[in-house]
Amino acid sequence: MLVPNWRRVLLRASSLWCVYLAAALEIAASTIPYVADILPRWLTLAVLVAAPIARIISQGGLDADHEAE
Structure with a gap:
């Protein structure tokens, strides 16, 4: 397996x-005419x-350690 902890x-x-x-x-709203009206x-x-909120939550804080599993 390429990445054991995928x-x-x-x-x-x-x-x-x-x-x-x-x-x-943003690309969809710019290129597809009807998407800009829906979104x-x-x-x-x-x-x-x-x-940034997802980064803090998923990594357990701003200074999350880099332990290996």
Whole structure:
């Protein structure tokens, strides 16, 4: 197996998933005509604000240690 603790890696990457989701929402709103009418303008900003919060929650604090499983 390439990454033995893949579940933990995906959990700790949740803040980046928020950034990816915000980028996808912004691209969809810009390129697909009807998506801009459905999505509220504040949704992308709310997802980006959730990114640092997700980082703190998933990693257990701002100064989380890097122990190996």
